[in-house]
Amino acid sequence: MVDRRFRRAHFILGLEGLAILRRWWLDPEAVEARAKEMADVLARMDEDEFLSGSRDVPETGLLEGYSAWSETYDDLFNPVVEAEERAIKPLLDELTGLVADIGCGTGQHTKYLKDRGATVLGVDQSPEMLARARNEDSDLRLCQAELLSLPFPDATFDGAVCALVLAHFDDLEPALAEIERVVRNRGSIVISDIHPFAVALGGHAAYADSHERFGVIRNYFHPHSAYLKVFRSLQLEVEACVEPVWTEHELQAMLFSEAPDVADKAVAGMPIVLTWQLRVTKAR
Numbered sequence: 528m529v530d531r532r533f534r535r536a537h538f539i540l541g542l543e544g545l546a547i548l549r550r551w552w553l554d555p556e557a558v559e560a561r562a563k564e565m566a567d568v569l570a571r572m573d574e575d576e577f578l579s580g581s582r583d584v585p586e587t588g589l590l591e592g593y594s595a596w597s598e599t600y601d602d603l604f605n606p607v608v609e610a611e612e613r614a615i616k617p618l619l620d621e622l623t624g625l626v627a628d629i630g631c632g633t634g635q636h637t638k639y640l641k642d643r644g645a646t647v648l649g650v651d652q653s654p655e656m657l658a659r660a661r662n663e664d665s666d667l668r669l670c671q672a673e674l675l676s677l678p679f680p681d682a683t684f685d686g687a688v689c690a691l692v693l694a695h696f697d698d699l700e701p702a703l704a705e706i707e708r709v710v711r712n713r714g715s716i717v718i719s720d721i722h723p724f725a726v727a728l729g730g731h732a733a734y735a736d737s738h739e740r741f742g743v744i745r746n747y748f749h750p751h752s753a754y755l756k757v758f759r760s761l762q763l764e765v766e767a768c769v770e771p772v773w774t775e776h777e778l779q780a781m782l783f784s785e786a787p788d789v790a791d792k793a794v795a796g797m798p799i800v801l802t803w804q805l806r807v808t809k810a811r
Contacts, residue, residue, distance in 0.1 A: 532581045532582065532583050532584075533581060533582055533584055534572065534578070534579060534580065534581045535577060535578055535579075535580045535581070536568055536569075536572035536575075536578040536579065539568055539578070539789065540565055540568055540569070541729070542789045542790055542792075542793040542794075543561050543562075543564055543565045543568070543789055543793075544565070545728070545793040545794070546561050546789055546792035546793040547561045547562065547565075549792070549793070550792075557792075561789070561792070564789070582741050583740075583741065584733065584741045584742060584743050585741075585742055585743070586742070586743050586744070586745060587742045587743070587744060588744070589652070589653075589695055589744060590652065590653060591742075592732070592734065592742055592743075592744040593632070593653040593655065593656055593744070594653060594654075594655045594656075595734065595736040595740070595742060596656075596732075596734040596736065596742075596744075597633065597653065597655035597656045597658070597659050598655075598736045598737035599734070599735060599736060599737055600632065600633050600656070600659065600734075601633050601635070601659065601663070603735070604779065606773070606776075606777035606778070606779075606799065607691065607721055607725075607730075607799060607800060608691070609776060609777055610771040610772075610773075610774075610777055610799045610800045611690060611691060611719050611771075611800045611802070612635075613771060614719065614769045614770075614771040614800055614802045615636070615688075615690060615717060615719050615769075615802050616639065618717045618767065618769070618802065618804045619636060619639060619640060619643075619688060619717060620643065621715065621804075622640065622645060622685075622686040622688065622715055622717065623645070623685060623686065624645075624646065624684075624685025624686060624714075625646045625647075625648075625683070625684050625685050625686075626640055626645050626646065626647045626648070626684060626685065626686045626687065626688065627647070627648050627650055627677075627679075627683075627684045627686075627687040627688070627709060627710075628640065628647055628648070628649045628650065628687075628688050628690075629650045629674055629677070629687055629688065629689045629692070629706055630650070630651055630674055630689050630690065630691070630692035631649030631650055631651045631656075631657075631660065631669070632651055632653070632656045632660070632690075632691075633656055633659040633660050633663065634649050634657075634659075634660030634661075634663060634664065634667050634669070636688055636690055637649035637660065637667050637669070638660075638663065638664050638667060640688075641664070641666070641667060647667075647668065648668045648669070648670055648684075649667055649668065649669045649670070650669075650670045650671075650672050650674075650677065651669070651671065651672075652671065652672060652673045652674065653671075654671055657669050657671055674689075674692065674702050674705060674706075675701055675702060675705055676705070677705055677706075677708075677709055679709045680709075681708055681709065681811060682709070682710065682711040682712065682714075682811050683709045683710075683711075684709055684710050684711065684714065685710070685711060685714050685715075686710060686714050686715040686716065686717075687706050687709065687710050687714070687715075687716050687717070688716075688717045688718070689702075689706055689716070689717075689718045689719075690717075690718070690719045690720075691719060691720055691721065692720065693718060693720050693749070694720045694721050694723075694726060694746040694747055694749065695732070695744060695745070695746060695747070696747065697747045699749055699753060699754065699757045700757045700760065700761075703718075703757050703758075703761060703763070704757075704761055706718075707761045707763060707807060707809070710807050711807065711811065712807055712808070712809060712810055712811050713806065713807060713808070714806075714807045715766075715804065715805070715806060715807075716763065716803075716804075716805040716806075716807065717802070717803070717804050717805070718802070718803050718805070719800055719801065719802040719803075720749075720800070720801055721746055721799070721800060721801075722770060722798040722799055722800055722801045723748055723749055723750050723751065723801065724797065724798050725797070725798065725799055725800075726746045726747070726748045726749075727748050730746060731743045731744065731745055731746045732744040732745075732746060751801075754801075754803065758803075758805065761809065762807070762808045762809040763805040763806065763807060763808070764805065764806040764807075764808050765803060765804070765805060766804045766805065766806055767802075767803070767804035768801070768802070768803055768804075769801075769802040769804075770798045770800065770801055770802070771798070771799060771800050771802075772795075772796050772797055772798050772799060773794045773795050773796060773797050773798075773799050774795070775791075775795075777799060778790055778791055778794070778795060
């Protein structure tokens with residue numbers, strides 16, 4: 528684990544730069560205004576208490592990170608989770624029969640599926656996240672297991688959901704192959720993750736535990752073409768692709784509250800989450 532400190536000024540400068548690039552060639556006055564703001568931040572960043580403020584944000588692995596994050600996961604506003612929920616719930620409504628929520632975390636989608644009448648099993652490798660899920664709803668059916676080695680026979684489930692997980696893997700195919708393996712032919716798979724465009728701009732899974740200690744879990748960049756290549760190799764048919772964007776609601780996130788005007792100019796309207804609805808077509 529590597530300790531690193533990041534200053535607020537650096538984050539704001541990054542937003543200013545992105546806002547400039549989005550208006551390059553089109554709005555020279557806006558570009559000049561943002562450039563002047565950057566110059567002001569650079570001039571004040573060593574003396575201004577707000578700008579010079581820094582945080583120690585070590586990178587952690589999946590188990591360590593989600594163990595710490597479990598303490599606050601459902602308590603803090605998360606713009607990715609907010610956007611993901613409004614995109615994925617209409618797709619979850621179409622899942623029927625026995626459903627696996629793989630990488631269920633604190634069980635939000637597991638509970639949603641259960642409450643609408645599905646027979647659902649939540650699966651996660653983090654015992655701390657599963658404990659939070661049980662505390663929220665003691666009636667949830669939960670199982671501790673790793674995504675890459677699910678303890679179920681082939682074609683066990685009629686459908687599966689895997690939400691905000693796959694970007695943590697540098698190779699999509701083993702994870703998707705294991706999900707596909709446990710779903711019957713013609714069954715439905717719904718997956719979501721932070722949008723690859725957001726990952727390319729530095730979108731990793733940053734969190735704070737109950738003692739306000741920060742950490743970050745790495746995400747890997749997977750363009751649409753990488754998903755489509757794996758879907759083709761696994762004979763997964765794409766039925767829908769949903770890409771919600773940053774709206775005013777998501778822009779209320781904690782980090783962006785430090786620079787609301789430039790955040791709006793930098794990311795409003797950009798994609799934040801990528802969601803797929805897939806159909807298994809491989810005969811068993």
